[in-house]
Every structure is written in structure tokens, then in C-alpha cells.
Amino acid sequence: MPIVLYELAGANPAVKFSPYCWRIRMALAHKELAVRSVAWHFVDKEMIAFSGQSKVPVVVDGERTISDSWAIAEYLEDAYRDRPSLFGGAIGRGEAFFVNGWVDSTIQPMLSTLIVRDVLDAVAPDDRAYFRSSREARFGRTLEEVQAGRETRVLELRRLLSPVRRMLRQQDYFGGLHPSYADYILFGSLQWARCTSRFQLLEADDPVNDWFNRVGGLFDGLGASAPRA
């Protein structure tokens, strides 16, 4: 029985763009697990009420229901120990959790300010009022105001990525020679941008671009071939 993944879908239901859902789509592919994707929209709170909370990703694996991308990754690692490892052991898991916090507290918030108005155009029609009001409440400004001036502010995102660039001087992935969950954490954020916006985040010759394309090419191009809004 395939694992069921509830993931955020856009106006085009084939477009899946949540950064946190992308972490899990990649983790499931890494674990070579069959998946049945269920398209979810922000208004569908009751559809996932059984999970005891109101956000995706939600994973249902037989009797088990798990929400929160980090908790799901840990569940997959522990439940499928015979499959390729996401963390490579206890230390690798701990460090991946640091990467998770680094992306969530620095990259994701900065990136939001660069594309959030574009994301509004990608979300389903019934989700738009909710998306605008919830995000504008969070930012304390209109989405248009938040996104304004991004041509100069994008430099700050590029600067925030400098530790990744430094790492890529010496290795292809966060985990060294091979991809692992830490890659999928950052990949999710940049894939969110790729699927919802045409705004150029990175310079063409940025090594982070090469890394993003490498990760997007994994699993028969799961990320790179995903539909864009």
C-alpha cells in the first residue's frame, strides 16, 4: 500500500509548490517508497483534520499519520532503516536538524519577501483570499509592499547562501558525495520559488544553481520536471 502524501496544490492542481512538501517528496523518493499524492488546498482544513493539525505535509503510512516535515523525515528514517539513509546516523541527523533550522530561520523568510506576491498567483482561486490575508497579517504589509524592491533585496538572499557556496567548493552535496535530507531541506525552498515565480534568484554562474540542478535531476528529474505555475 503506497504511502499517502497530502501536499499543497495550486490553481493548476498538477503544480505542487510547498517547500515543506517538497522536502518530503524528495525524502520519499530517496527512500524508494511508493507514494500516492493527494492534492490539498489551504481551504481544505477538514480534509486533514484527522492529523490533529491544519498544515501539510501530512503522511499516512498504514495506521500511522505524521505531520510536520521534520517529524515525517525522522519517521521515514526510523521506519525504513533498510532503505537508503536520509541522515547517515545520529550525528548526521542532528546536523541535518541544524540545517533545517538554518533554512527555516534565514533562507525561507528572506525568500518569502522576494516571491510571496508571485505565489498568490499560483495558489488555487479558493485559496487566494486566505493566502493574502494570512500572509499580510504575518508581514504587517500588503503582499505587493512586501515584494517591492526585490531587484536589490535579492542580493541579501545571495549573501545568505554564502555558506552553501563555500561548502560547494569542496563537495557536491550537504552530505558530501551523495545527496541526503539536508539537501532536500534547502532544495524545497528554491523549488518553491521555481514552481511559483519567474523572478531570477541566483546568478547564472552561481554554484548554488548547479547544486539546485543536480538535486532537481535526482530520481529521474522529480524536481526538475515538476510543472510550474
Added chain:
Amino acid sequence: MPIVLYELAGANPAVKFSPYCWRIRMALAHKELAVRSVAWHFVDKEMIAFSGQSKVPVVVDGERTISDSWAIAEYLEDAYRDRPSLFGGAIGRGEAFFVNGWVDSTIQPMLSTLIVRDVLDAVAPDDRAYFRSSREARFGRTLEEVQAGRETRVLELRRLLSPVRRMLRQQDYFGGLHPSYADYILFGSLQWARCTSRFQLLEADDPVNDWFNRVGGLFDGLGASAPRA
């Protein structure tokens, strides 16, 4: 035969304060290896000329000479596989290298601007002219100008540490339950400040403080009991 570690010493030769040397002192203790510390000063370039470069830490282990803290950590991990692991495997090693780049490109440069004038007072008399001129050339300003306004700029350092704070909500160390090399990377920077400056970097109730004290207490208080300038 103990491993020889050339490490930067201050005006008081018992005071060892280089952030990169501290990474290696902690790594050697983690590996339960006997060490003979050789006090080195910036003017002693010829003392380590045999290493083919001009910076500490330098480690001599029998026939082998290794410089650069990251290269030394990798050497220790590979040469002493039967000892407690610094990385916990390939993925953990790769992620630790990301942490290395994160500290080197964000925390260490910011921290420098807060304490570099204090560090001048800690270095040996013969090193002072070199330290001032090399650092002032790097910053393009006097050390006094660099350090000015730190009472407000320290907030930026605290903000940069937010991914660590987020990690510490859920685990005690970068590697989860137990200390590993990634901890020693960040520890080195904060220990550099502890050994050279009385400026208060962190608020008393900051969880990063608790972590720093935990790491400082390891190996019979190797870090916590180290002399300060």
C-alpha cells in the same frame, strides 16, 4: 608519542585563544589523544615553515604534518577510526563541513568586529604590530573604528545565532545527544571571545550560553577552565 599541536599563544603564554586551534584542541580531546602543545606567536613564521604554510593550527603526528583546522579534523577522524567519531560517517562529515563554512562566513567575521581591539591586548607584545597592521589592512579601518558601536551591533551576532537557538529547542548538541566536531567549530569562535575579551556577547538566559557552558565543561572542563587574558 603525543601529537604535537602548534597553537597561538598570547602575552600570557598560558592563554591560547585562536578559534581554529580551539577546534583542534577539542577534537584531540574528543579522540582521547595525548597532546603536546607548542606555544606559537604570529612572529614565529619560521617555527612552522616546515608545514609549508604560515598559520596555526599545525599538527605533527609522527611523520605526518597537517595544517588547516578542517584538514586536521579529517586527518584525525581517518587516522583514529577506533576512537570516538568526530563526524559519525560520511553524511555527518559533509554536514559538519557546511557548519564549518557557516561559522567561517557568518559568525566569525561578525564576532571579529565586536572584539578585535580587545584581542590586540591579549596578543604577545612582539605580535602587536603585526596583528594591528594585518587586521587593519583586512578591515580597511583602525581596530578602534572596527570595534566602535559594538553595544548595538552585538544584536546582529545574536540574530545570526538564531539557527543554533532553534536547534537547541530540540537537542543539546549539533550532532543530537552527544558532542561532535560541529560543536567544536562554533565553540572555537565563542571560546576565542571568552579568552580575549570581557565584552558580553550573549544574554544571560540565551540557550546558546547553556550550550557553550556544556561544551566548555567537556573533557574535565578543558574549555571552561582555560586561562583568560
